Amino acid sequence: xxxxxxxxxxxxxxxxxxxxxxxxxxxxxxxxxxxxxxxxxxxxxxxxxxxxxxxxxxxxxxxxxxxxxxxxxxxxxxxxxxxxxxxxxxxxxxxxxxxxxxxxxxxxxxxxxxxxxxxxxxxxxxxxxxxxxxxxxxxxxxxxxxxxxxxxxxxxxxxxxxxxxxxxxxxxxxxxxxxxxxxxxxxxxxxxxxxxxxxxxxxxxxxxxxxxxxxxxxxxxxxxxxxxxxxxxxxxxxxxxxxxxxxxxxxxxxxxxxxxxxxxxxxxxxxxxxxxxxxxxxxxxxxxxxxxxxxxxxxxxxxxxxxxxxxxxxxxxxxxxxxxxxxxxxxxxxxxxxxxxxxxxxxxxxxxxxxxxxxxxxxxxxxxxxxxxxxxxxxxxxxxxxxxxxxxxx
Amino acid sequence: xxxxxxxxxxxxxxxxxxxxxxxxxxxxxxxxxxxxxxxxxxxxxxxxxxxxxxxxxxxxxxxxxxxxxxxxxxxxxxxxxxxxxxxxxxxxxxxxxxxxxxxxxxxxxxxxxxxxxxxxxxxxxxxxxxxxxxxxxxxxxxxxxxxxxxxxxxxxxxxxxxxxxxxxxxxxxxxxxxxxxxxxxxxxxxxxxxxxxxxxxxxxxxxxxxxxxxxxxxxxxxxxxxxxxxxxxxxxxxxxxxxxxxxxxxxxxxxxxxxxxxxxxxxxxxxxxxxxxxxxxxxxxxxxxxxxxxxxxxxxxxxxxxxxxxxxxxxxxxxxxxxxxxxxxxxxxxxxxxxxxxxxxxxxxxxxxxxxxxxxxxxxxxxxxxxxxxxxxxxxxxxxxxxxxxxxxx
Numbered sequence: 003x004x005x006x007x008x009x010x011x012x013x014x015x016x017x018x019x020x021x022x023x024x025x026x027x028x029x030x031x032x033x034x035x036x037x038x039x040x041x042x043x044x045x046x047x048x049x050x051x052x053x054x055x056x057x058x059x060x061x062x063x064x065x066x067x068x069x070x071x072x073x074x075x076x077x078x079x080x081x082x083x084x085x086x087x088x089x090x091x092x093x094x095x096x097x098x099x100x101x102x103x104x105x106x107x108x109x110x111x112x113x114x115x116x117x118x119x120x121x122x123x124x125x126x127x128x129x130x131x132x133x134x135x136x137x138x139x140x141x142x143x144x145x146x147x148x149x150x151x152x153x154x155x156x157x158x159x160x161x162x163x164x165x166x167x168x169x170x171x172x173x174x175x176x177x178x179x180x181x182x183x184x185x186x187x188x189x190x191x192x193x194x195x196x197x198x199x200x201x202x203x204x205x206x207x208x209x210x211x212x213x214x215x216x217x218x219x220x221x222x223x224x225x226x227x228x229x230x231x232x233x234x235x236x237x238x239x240x241x242x243x244x245x246x247x248x249x250x251x252x253x254x255x256x257x258x259x260x261x262x263x264x265x266x267x268x269x270x271x272x273x274x275x276x277x278x279x280x281x282x283x284x285x286x287x288x289x290x291x292x293x294x295x296x297x298x299x300x301x302x303x304x305x306x307x308x309x310x311x312x313x314x315x316x317x318x319x320x321x322x323x324x325x326x327x328x329x330x331x332x333x334x335x336x337x338x339x340x341x342x343x344x345x346x347x348x349x350x351x352x353x354x355x356x357x358x359x360x361x362x363x364x365x366x367x368x369x370x371x372x373x374x375x376x377x378x379x380x381x382x383x384x385x386x387x388x389x390x391x392x393x394x395x396x
Numbered sequence: 397x398x399x400x401x402x403x404x405x406x407x408x409x410x411x412x413x414x415x416x417x418x419x420x421x422x423x424x425x426x427x428x429x430x431x432x433x434x435x436x437x438x439x440x441x442x443x444x445x446x447x448x449x450x451x452x453x454x455x456x457x458x459x460x461x462x463x464x465x466x467x468x469x470x471x472x473x474x475x476x477x478x479x480x481x482x483x484x485x486x487x488x489x490x491x492x493x494x495x496x497x498x499x500x501x502x503x504x505x506x507x508x509x510x511x512x513x514x515x516x517x518x519x520x521x522x523x524x525x526x527x528x529x530x531x532x533x534x535x536x537x538x539x540x541x542x543x544x545x546x547x548x549x550x551x552x553x554x555x556x557x558x559x560x561x562x563x564x565x566x567x568x569x570x571x572x573x574x575x576x577x578x579x580x581x582x583x584x585x586x587x588x589x590x591x592x593x594x595x596x597x598x599x600x601x602x603x604x605x606x607x608x609x610x611x612x613x614x615x616x617x618x619x620x621x622x623x624x625x626x627x628x629x630x631x632x633x634x635x636x637x638x639x640x641x642x643x644x645x646x647x648x649x650x651x652x653x654x655x656x657x658x659x660x661x662x663x664x665x666x667x668x669x670x671x672x673x674x675x676x677x678x679x680x681x682x683x684x685x686x687x688x689x690x691x692x693x694x695x696x697x698x699x700x701x702x703x704x705x706x707x708x709x710x711x712x713x714x715x716x717x718x719x720x721x722x723x724x725x726x727x728x729x730x731x732x733x734x735x736x737x738x739x740x741x742x743x744x745x746x747x748x749x750x751x752x753x754x755x756x757x758x759x760x761x762x763x764x765x766x767x768x769x770x771x772x773x774x775x776x777x778x779x780x781x782x783x784x785x786x787x788x789x790x
Contacts, residue, residue, distance in 0.1 A: 004500065004501045004502045005500055005501075005502050060454055067481060068481055068482050068483050068641075068776075068777060068780075068781065069482065069641045069781070070641050070643070070644050070777060070780050070781065071644070072641075073641035073642075073644075074641075074643065074644030075644075078641075079641060079642050079643060080640045080641060080642035080660060080661065080664040081640070081641065082492075082638065082639035082640060082641060083641045084480055084482065084489055084492075084493060084639070085480060085481045085482065086478055086479060086480055086481075087461060087462055087479045087480075087481060088462050088463065088478065088479065089461075089462050095478055098476075098478075099478060099493055099496075099497075102493075102496055102497040102500045102502055103493075103496040103497075103500070105500035105501070105502060106398065106399055106496045106497070106499035106500040106501075107398045107399075107499070107500075108398045108399050108496055108499060244476065245476035245478070246474045246475070246476060247462075247463045247464050247466075247467035247468075247472075247473060247474060247475065247476060247477045248467075248473050248474035249464070249468065249473060250464050250465070250467075250468030250469075266474060267474065270474040382462075383462060383464060386462075386464050387462065387463070387464065
């Protein structure tokens with residue numbers, strides 16, 4: 003039968019994202035998981051299986067390298083807890099695999115958790131370690147995430163005739179949205195002038211074009227759609243969720259056909275998720291979206307890859323206020339990675355949870371009026387993989 | 397409906413295990429995946445999704461840290477490939493998650509791959525890195541895998557009155573079996589005298605009590621049981637497959653109730669897998685088994701935890717020849733981890749593949765006569781997690 007419409011999310015929990023020096027990795031998993039179970043009104047003893055998304059356990063003494071760090075922490079022993087890793091899409095991959103397992107009929111009530119400890123760890127050293135991966139010739143100074151995405155911005159500018167100011171509109175929007183989100187890492191609005199005057203990180207990307215380095219965890223509880231009303235009258239359906247591995251880790255940049263202005267992974271994952279969900283015109287049918295704005299240029303490219311507008315028209319959506327709260331299709335009302343930060347394994351689950359809040363009408367000052375269908379999107383590796391989920395009211 | 401009996405394995409591929417200096421990680425993934433697809437008679441373009449089990453990508457330049465290393469290598473782009481990590485049970489977790497996805501009806505034809513590069517890498521350094529995981533007080537010299545399992549042997553000897561000679565019978569059996577397996581790392585029989593005279597690695601465990609450090613990869617192709625006959629008349633059903641996270645990573649050893657002679661993870665995973673498969677008396681119903689003999693003592697404990705005999709009686713099965721080829725319940729006819737070696741992510745898939753070969757009557761000199769139902773078991777983390785699969789002829 004497949005999973006489309008067969009799986010419901012009945013509870014969510016997200017910790018305050020930030021520099022959580024007061025919390026260990028497992029402290030965050032405990033808080034997010036406990037909150038999600040409380041929201042669903044289920045005791046830990048009823049959970050039958052779990053999935054954990056964490057990308058780089060080596061950053062924090064190997065915590066998160068397997069399901070033990072959820073089972074033990076949340077007192078879920080001896081149930082199965084599967085750890086998945088999919089670069090920046092790790093969290094949404096946890097939700098997707100949990101949904102597949104529920105759809106199989108093998109488990110009625112499961113947990114998905116995403117978590118990452120990014121601060122108070124030798125993260126810079128570890129990124130460097132990744133960069134010395136053998137066999138890839140483009141390993142040179144500057145090949146940091148900002149450096150890589152700066153290449154996209156440069157090419158996009160040349161191809162479509164926009165400049166830094168368009169990026170500024172994304173930054174201003176997402177910082178404004180972040181100011182409405184009590185769980186965001188950054189909760190202060192910025193101005194276009196501040197964006198323009200900020201120091202450059204990797205030309206043309208400045209400080210306000212880049213998401214920060216952040217600790218966080220988020221969790222949600224899934225059940226079969228037909229069982230959801232037994233638990234709660236506040237739930238959301240997964241209409242479609244799809245993951246695409248569209249390139250090797252570094253190969254996005256090697257592909258001679260790649261034009262630096264679009265990601266095949268997002269296009270493929272979106273096409274598959276829309277097919278599952280029966281979405282034909284995403285701009286009209288989606289009421290609210292969270293997408294992977296690791297950098298401001300990425301959000302503009304995401305608009306196009308997600309089919310919300312045509313290639314080259316992404317900047318208009320931001321500049322014209324279409325994707326701002328109050329616009330036709332608000333994007334990243336949470337503040338996005340830009341304001342929430344990007345604890346790698348946590349982000350995909352955090353996005354799902356934000357969309358659930360929107361569809362349940364409990365998004366507080368971030369609320370989009372009459373949001374019935376929402377979308378969440380994560381991109382990873384860098385650009386090699388993407389995951390897209392379409393959620394809706396029952 | 398659940399997955400029991402709903403999923404079939406229609407093709408397998410396993411590389412020659414060993415010190416594969418001539419092969420990179422992706423070379424091995426390519427060889428195993430290509431062989432599995434050829435065995436199933438399917439082209440790469442028909443595979444709809446994949447799962448990869450690799451535990452320590454940091455050992456080999458991060459290869460295997462996400463599904464890109466399968467999708468790119470086997471030309472499966474842009475389908476989803478999920479990477480799972482579950483310590484030594486990583487490979488079987490890949491098969492389990494693949495089976496859940498097939499059972500969901502979302503995918504008809506999927507791939508599961510397990511791979512690990514253990515040689516030609518700074519593996520010792522990385523194990524040390526694991527051991528300095530923060531917050532665990534038992535970090536001292538000797539806390540290597542042999543050191544940990546030596547504690548079990550010592551306690552088991554005291555509790556049940558056996559000695560090194562019983563371990564020798566396991567080693568002799570598995571080295572004999574390995575001599576029949578052209579894909580084993582070690583293919584030479586040993587004698588009880590050689591076992592007894594071998595240098596100690598961690599008292600009372602000697603050289604022939606420990607599995608070697610090995611490179612390897614294995615893959616299998618899964619489909620829905622009702623679709624299997626469209627592909628082939630040689631296939632095997634997954635009657636049950638279950639994973640248990642029964643303790644925190646180090647907590648097995650901390651649990652005051654733990655007596656060092658049994659693993660709850662194996663008992664829980666076996667109970668769940670038997671429930672799914674409808675197995676009531678495993679010793680009578682299972683015809684052939686692969687279990688996680690990382691050390692000879694572990695195999696004896698596994699017999700008991702898997703319910704093949706009562707606690708304290710495991711050694712008798714080995715000493716009495718019951719688990720030798722030709723005995724009532726041959727165990728590790730492949731040679732086990734002892735002779736095949738233990739490329740961490742690969743082992744669980746390799747075991748599944750060995751059982752498939754047995755049930756299809758194509759196990760060559762390892763063949764168990766009239767094998768109709770088989771079992772595969774991996775233990776990991778160390779002892780914190782376990783996965784058990786029950787396979788049978790259709």
